[in-house]
Amino acid sequence: MDSPNAVGLNTFVYFASRGLGKTYLTMVFCLAKAILYPGIKIRVAAPNIKQATLLIGKAIELRRDHPNIDREIEGEIKMNKDQAKILLKNGSTIETVVCGEGARGERANIIIMDESRGMNKNVIDTVFVPFLTGTRMPPYSKNPKYEKYLKKDNFF
Secondary structure, eight states: OOSOOSSSTTOOOOOOOTTSOHHHHHHHHHHHHHHHSTTOEEEEEESSHHHHHHHHHHHHHHHHHOHHHHHHBOSOOEEOSSOEEEEBTTSOEEEEEESSGGGTTOOOSEEEETTGGGSOHHHIIIIIGGGGGSOOOOGGGGSGGGTTSOOOOOBO
């Protein structure tokens, strides 16, 4: 794929009614990717900060209930009125952004669009899609021994 877009091979859309665990499953996905792919940057976009932090709140539950997840998370999960952020020991991050012009300039390998029906399409196209410009550079990729390994596309 030449450039990331909202309807491409690397796009997954999950529609489900209330109570089916969308937020929980999304955080399980985020944590699995963040743990298995060192240095990955995951951004969770939502129409407002409250909605975005609900997803990060699930990580607190998962951390409490699963010691193996707890061991992977570096320090405390940061949550305040402006953002929420999870740092992992392997250099991966999961961070919230609000759907708006203020998010411009961020970079990510995976973007989660939570409650995307409430987001402005123009902001998605002009602010969030450009997040996906860089590829993940895990530490092993600096070793010439691995120079021929394929680089993974970003995920929207």
